[in-house]
Amino acid sequence: xxxxxxxxxxxxxxxxxxxxxxxxxxxxxxxxxxxxxxxxxxxxxxxxxxxxxxxxxxxxxxxxxxxxxxxxxxxxxxxxxxxxxxxxxxxxxxxxxxxxxxxxxxxxxxxxxxxxxxxxxxxxxxxxxxxxxxxxxxxxxxxxxxxxxxxxxxxxxxxxxxxxxxxxxxxxxxxxxxxxxxxxxxxxxxxxxxxxxxxxxxxxxxxxxxxxxxxxxxxxxxxxxxxxxxxxxxxxxxxxxxxxxxxxxxxxxxxxxxxxxxxxxxxxxxxxxxxxxxxxxxxxxxxxxxxxxxxxxxxxxxxxxxxxxxxxxxxxxxxxxxxxxxxxxxxxxxxxxxxxxxxxxxxxxxxxxxxxxxxxxxxxxxxxxxxxxxxxxxxxxxxxxxxxxxxxxxx
Numbered sequence: 417x418x419x420x421x422x423x424x425x426x427x428x429x430x431x432x433x434x435x436x437x438x439x440x441x442x443x444x445x446x447x448x449x450x451x452x453x454x455x456x457x458x459x460x461x462x463x464x465x466x467x468x469x470x471x472x473x474x475x476x477x478x479x480x481x482x483x484x485x486x487x488x489x490x491x492x493x494x495x496x497x498x499x500x501x502x503x504x505x506x507x508x509x510x511x512x513x514x515x516x517x518x519x520x521x522x523x524x525x526x527x528x529x530x531x532x533x534x535x536x537x538x539x540x541x542x543x544x545x546x547x548x549x550x551x552x553x554x555x556x557x558x559x560x561x562x563x564x565x566x567x568x569x570x571x572x573x574x575x576x577x578x579x580x581x582x583x584x585x586x587x588x589x590x591x592x593x594x595x596x597x598x599x600x601x602x603x604x605x606x607x608x609x610x611x612x613x614x615x616x617x618x619x620x621x622x623x624x625x626x627x628x629x630x631x632x633x634x635x636x637x638x639x640x641x642x643x644x645x646x647x648x649x650x651x652x653x654x655x656x657x658x659x660x661x662x663x664x665x666x667x668x669x670x671x672x673x674x675x676x677x678x679x680x681x682x683x684x685x686x687x688x689x690x691x692x693x694x695x696x697x698x699x700x701x702x703x704x705x706x707x708x709x710x711x712x713x714x715x716x717x718x719x720x721x722x723x724x725x726x727x728x729x730x731x732x733x734x735x736x737x738x739x740x741x742x743x744x745x746x747x748x749x750x751x752x753x754x755x756x757x758x759x760x761x762x763x764x765x766x767x768x769x770x771x772x773x774x775x776x777x778x779x780x781x782x783x784x785x786x787x788x789x790x791x792x793x794x795x796x797x798x799x800x801x802x803x804x805x806x807x808x809x810x811x
Contacts, residue, residue, distance in 0.1 A: 418485045418679075426668075429556065430553035430554070432542065432552070432743055433555065434549075434552070434553055435549070435552075442639070445760055445765060446678075448760075450763055451760065451764070451765055452632045452763055452764045452765070452789060452793045452796060452797035453762055453764075453765045453785075453787050453788065453789070454682055454764065454765065454766045454784040454786065454789065454797060455525060455766055455767045455783075455785065456759065456786070456788060457591060457740060457741070457785060458655070458788055459650065459654075459655060459707075459740070459788075460710060460711075460787045461785060462710065463710065465654075465656045465694065465699075465703055465705070465708045466655070468694050468699065468703075469654070469690060471571065472690040472691075472693040472694045473690055474691055474696075476686065476689045476690055476796055477692055478699055479755065480689060480726070482540075482684055483685070483689075484689045485685070485686060485688040486685065487681065487682065487685070488682045488685035488688070490514065490556075490673055490676050490677045490680060490681060490682045491513075491515065492514060492515025492531050492595060492661070492682070492683065492688060493515065493672060493685065493688035493689055493692055494510070494644040494693045496515060496688050496689075496691060496695075497510040497511075497515060497661075498510045499515040499692060499695050500513045500515075500647070500661050500663075500701070501663075502614040503521040503700070504608060504634075504637075504647075504663070505633060505637060506634070506636070506640070506644075506703045507516060507632065507780060508640075508663055510694050510784045511669075512663050512664060512665065512669055513661055513662075513788070514661065514663075514669065514672055515659065515660075515661050515663065515682075515683050515688060516659075516660045516662055516676065516683060517658050517659070517660070517679075517680055517684075518648065518650060518655075518658045518659065518660045518661075519619065519621055519646045519647060519648040519650070519660035519661075519685045520546055520550065520660070520782055521676075521679065521680075522548045522644075522646040522660055522661070522662040523546065523550035523551070523619070523646065523658065523684075524663075524671070524679070525549050525662070525672050525675045526550075526582075526617055526644055526646075526677055527550050527554045527556075527677070528554065528672040528675045529668065529672055529675050530581045530668075531554035531555075531556045531581055531760060532554070532555075532556075532580060533554070533555040533556075534555065534556070534582075535554070535555060535556045535557065535580075536556065536557045536559055536571070536576075536579050536581065537551055537556040537558050537559070537580065537581055537582060537584065537764050538559050538560075538561050538576060538577065538580050538582070538583040538584065538614075539559070539560055539561065539583070539584050539684045539774050540560070540561060540563045540567060540568055540584070540585055540586070540590070541560040541561060541562060541616065541773065541774075541776075542563075542583065542593065542771070542772035542774075542777075542778075542781070543560075543586070543772060543773075543774060544584075544590075544591045544592070544619065545592075545771050545772050546588060547584055547630050548772075548774060549618070551584075553674060556581070558774045558803050559576050559580070559774070559775075560773065560775050561573060561576060561778065562585065565595055565596060566595070566596075566597055566598045566600075567574075567583060567585065567587060567590070567596075567597035567598075567601055567605075568583070568597075568601070568602045568605055569772070570601070570604045570605050570608045570704035573609070573612060573614065574608075574612070575770075577609075577614045578612075580614055581614060582613070582614070582615040582617045582644075583609065583614055583616050584617045584619065584622075585597070585605075585616060585617070585618055585619070585630070585635070586606075586618075586619045587602060587618065587619070587620070587631070587632075587634070587635060588622055588623040588624075588626075588631045588734060588738065588739070589620070589622040589623070589625060589626070589631075589736055589737070589738040589739025589740070589741070590739075590741075591621075591739075591740075591741055592741055592743060592767070592772045593734065593738075593741065593743040593783075593785040594736030594738075594739050594741040594742050594743055595633075595734065595736070595743070596736075596737055596738065597599050597627045597632070599632040599633075600633055601634070602635055602638070602772055603638070605635065606635050606638040606639055609639070609642060610639050610642055614636050614642075615642055615644070615755060616636070616639075616642060616643045616644075617644045617645065617646070617784060618634060618636050618643055618645050619633045619645070619646045620634060620645065620646065620647055621647065621648040621651050621660075622649065622651055622738065622739040622740065623647075623738075624651070624700075624704050624736035624738065625651060625652075625704075625707060625708060625711060625738050625739050626651050626708065626717070626737065627711070627712040627737055627738050628737060629737075631738070634661065636682075636759070637764065639780070640663075640665060640684075641665045641667070642665075643662070643665075643790075644664045644665075644668070644672075645662060645663040645664075646660065646662050646664055647659075647660060647661050647662070647663075647700075648660040650714070651692055651707075652700060652703070652704055652707065653691065653694065657684075657687045657691060658669075658683070658684070658687070659683060659684075659687055659688065659691055663693060673740075674706045675780070695803040700754055704794050706777060711738075711739075711740065711786070711787050713750070713791075714786045714787055714791070714794065715736065715742070717786070717791040717794045717795070718784065718786040718794050718798065719733075719735060719742075719800035721794050721795050721799070722744075722798055723773055724798075725799050725801075725802035726798075726802050727800050729802060729805050729809065730745060730747040730748070730809075731745065731747065731802075731805060732744065732745045733745070733748060733784075740785050740786070741783055741784065741785055741786075742783075742784045742785075742786060743769070743781065743782075743783060743784075744781070744782050744783075744784060745778070745780050745781050745782075745807070746780040746781075746782065746805060746808075747780075747809050748780070749809075750805065750808050750809060751768075751779045751780065752766070752768035752769055752780060752781060752782040753770060753779065754808075755768075755781055755782075755805065755808055756768055756805060758804045758807075758808070759800065759801055761800075762803065762804055763772040763796075763797070763800055764783055764796075764797040764798075764799040764800045764804075765800070766782045766783065766800050767782065767783040767785075768781070768782055769781025769782050769783055784796060
């Protein structure tokens with residue numbers, strides 16, 4: 417028998433800081449038969465334009481197959497960069513657009529070029545878990561900025577912005593809370609950040625998914641040289657494409673490009689050409705309204721179910737005006753983490769809100785996604801959740 421050798425691998429410090437996604441772990445539980453899941457941040461597969469992509473696939477292979485299957489420029493496919501620049505609500509030079517492998521890669525690239533060990537990074541309270549995962553391996557000091565129903569409380573920046581590399585914000589239908597930053601708050605934040613010399617990283621994967629009115633102008637439109645803007649095709653086309661984009665000022669674009677080259681050379685050329693083909697002739701203008709109508713209907717179903725089933729339970733929740741998520745808070749003394757396994761036993765899953773806090777987590781909060789469940793599943797799932805909360809409060 418050969419002698420067992422010692423473990424030869426020594427992990428880097430940044431690897432020790434990497435943790436599995438709490439949400440991904442929960443999603444494994446939701447794969448059990450019969451579970452009604454309000455947990456995932458997944459778009460509804462009903463919204464995927466399969467026929468449009470079937471036609472685009474054939475067209476790309478027929479007209480440009482060799483190039484589509486070849487290595488490509490790291491910046492991205494030229495016509496797609498031009499399409500991105502044209503669809504944004506302010507004047508954007510296509511040369512400032514970088515196509516990324518999902519907007520999550522954009523967060524990773526930003527962290528790699530802007531964050532050193534010990535750097536201060538500011539985030540909303542709460543904030544997107546995926547951003548915390550992207551930033552943490554760079555060993556920053558992540559600082560939460562006080563936030564309310566309109567987003568970041570601008571006055572809290574004065575004591576925290578000094579030396580910060582950037583403030584990360586999701587102004588539109590935020591993940592996890594579903595809240596939207598008002599026009600007044602955006603104007604105040606943009607002005608205060610400029611005065612403080614604080615760069616903004618604006619993440620906007622949900623901005624097109626409004627229900628009644630489009631959200632206010634992006635922060636990046638107000639101060640392009642002081643912002644990085646992240647966008648995604650996952651929520652308006654399909655997440656399996658793994659395509660997103662960022663818009664960055666000339667001062668940092670070359671370094672983001674170099675980080676992209678080191679990460680994956682380029683995002684899938686074939687996928688880029690397919691998306692470019694699908695986007696032509698105003699496809700999104702016809703397609704996205706169908707997503708909005710579906711998601712609004714499901715939001716309304718969840719709001720109605722909550723109002724009916726949570727009566728008398730001291731549970732509170734917000735009314736998102738777009739996006740995919742609703743934020744709720746349990747009665748005093750009830751922990752969402754402790755409640756989750758009991759809810760799963762009753763056939764319903766959600767995401768405890770504590771995972772979305774950089775510090776001082778509120779254990780009573782939870783995120784509910786309403787876009788992948790039918791009206792009937794929403795009614796059944798919310799009723800089951802209410803029963804579990806009722807039993808927890810009695811105990």
